[in-house]
Amino acid sequence: MADFVKIGTKAELPADGEAKEFEVNGTTICIAQVDGSYAAMENMCCHRGGPLGQGVVLDGKVICPWHGWGFDPKTGASDQDISMGVKVYPIKIEGDDVLVELP
Ligand code: FES
Structure with missing residues (x-):
């Protein structure tokens, strides 16, 4: 069962x-x-494993720093290959704490 973790x-x-x-x-x-x-998402890019958290945001997409694939922050879907994507996780803020629901 998934739980929100800080x-x-x-x-x-x-x-x-x-x-x-x-x-x-x-x-x-x-x-x-x-x-x-x-938005919270898997860090490992589904293309070749690049670190999305070291990427940038452009035109509403999270851009992988290795080869520039873009990912929708709500669905994790890739712009470059619609059959591929990364997992996205629910995120919430409670007081000062940031919580993400992980599987
Ligand atoms: S590893 Fe992310 S675009 Fe290639």
Whole structure:
């Protein structure tokens, strides 16, 4: 059963238009702020494993730093190959805590 787990605090969240890596339960996830909303997604790009949390946000998509694939922050769908994508996770803020629901 999935649980919300704390991944950090509000102060640690990326600025608008940026992505960042967070470690939680031995896994790295990507948090991005896209147009004022936060998104949590798998950090490992489905193309060749690039770190999405080290990427950037462009035109509403999280862009992988290795070869530039773009991912929808809400669905995880890839722009380059519609049959591929990354997992996205529910994210919420409670007080100062940032919580992500991981499988
Ligand atoms: S590894 Fe992400 S675009 Fe190639």
